[in-house]
Amino acid sequence: MTVEIAEPNVVTETVLSTCRLPARRPAEVLGRIGSLETRLAVTNSEIDAAQAVRYRVFVEEMNAQIAPDAMRRRRDIDAWDMVCDHLLVLDTAIEGDSEEQIVGTYRLLRQDVAKGSGGFYSQSEFDVDALIARHADKQFMELGRSCVLPQYRTKRTVELLWQGAWAYALKHGISAMFGCGSFSGVVPEEHALALSFLHQNALVRGEWTVSAHEDQYRTMDLMPSEAVNARKALFAMPPLIKGYLRLGAMIGDGAVVDHAFRTTDVLIVLPIGSISGRYINYYGADAGRFAS
Template sequence: MTERAASSCLAGQGANGRTLLAGEPLGRIGTMVVRLACSAAEIEAAQEVRYRVFREELGNRAVAAGMQDRRDADRFDDVCDHLLVMDTSLEGPDHRRIVGTYRLLRQESASAAGGFYSSDEFELDRLVARHPHLRFLELGRSCVLPDYRSKRTIELLWQGIWAYVNHYDIGVMTGCASFHGTVPAAHAEALSFLAHNCSAEGAWRVPAVARRHHPMDLMPTEAVNARSALAAMPPLIKGYLRLGAKIGDGCVIDHDFGTTDVFIVLPVETISARYINYYGAEAQRFAA
């Protein structure tokens, strides 16, 4: 953990000139609260939650190969903000109340780190270059402990993300989302639905890097049943689609993490009005 991550409790000054304190609430539902990590202990606790989900539950090899102390960590953690969902009804210090986490990498921080995490799989840098007047935010490492995988927890995460997006005047949200397993054909209908109906086009098109590109249109349009395709999709991807997200060109097999990855492109201006109205009140309340 670097000195920056260990000592900083400031997420930074936003477009409104206000400094967002990393420990202040960005949303609350009952005993659950969402906020940014404020200390090295909280970041390390979030990495432990990621380890429990990615390694112990899903068996991802990348964690086993690169981790010590039962934490999922990489070089990007030190330049990211870490969104935390905490259950305040649990006993112990705050860092032991973390039940869910999301990693947030702003464009200026990515530049300091030498690029975005997703750039190893998708041509994100070219997308950013085509939109020089928009601020990009990469979301990743999303996970929630099994007992807390509910609509309420997902809503809290999005309350936090929306407050953060508004604070920093983010124009585009991006990031990888995953299907479990490394055989795209096992998800042929869902991937084909995405390819035929949800592809990012024109200036928003983002292909997988050529050496890792796998086709997604594995079934013809007429063979895809939309209802069963959507039912087979991971909840995170369905959540993005409800907000109005589009999908990159091609999928990528991540053998270390045991996943088939697709790329999410979500310009803020295209988010459905009903979701802006739904989350906007909380964003205004907590990050005005």
């Protein structure tokens, strides 16, 4: 996830021209369900196609505001793309090149890469530096830019995204994962039920405490606990955040409004040791559940 990082979403010809992968190497499939498979991008063309998927979801569907050059190119691009690994979900039933088969993507940034490259994307909104400093013996990984084309927003696709992230985390000895989870819109009060539920039931505590930066902090505790119906709150929650909760994730203190992407962000914190045994068993302690 980073070299000398420019401001998020600032795109320059230098950034675009230096985002280069080595020559094609064999693609290691991390998981497969039916015609869908997940693996890392292995060519620049695949990264470009993943950026096109992100553009369709974030800009065309969610009305995100990105840099003019990125708008012209119809790609969601920023400087982190140069250093991240790009996890893909492909539909192999689609005829054509792999670029045409990409239906979902995730961006992965390991701590060792971020440390030498300018930091994590989400540290512009949340004080993740303090969290990481508190765990000097652990290796963190940031998950970001998760998106799936509308017709593929199914349980199978979500399972494959997690399968890929889990296999990647095991391979690189990751101790904890974190990243922004987003609610649509820039008015946190419109999500009062879900945000209040998260604050009251899943808030980070103790050594995992992390907060939104003070100048961006928006309270999540918007309703009294007696008014929060858990079932309705979960129903109102974005599927990705709900999925993280099932895995055992915690939520940082405070939300942040991202005006460029027209979202209200919360920070997901998922220590590997907190992942529910049910899901470890489901995907396999060696990530072998859906491995090919």
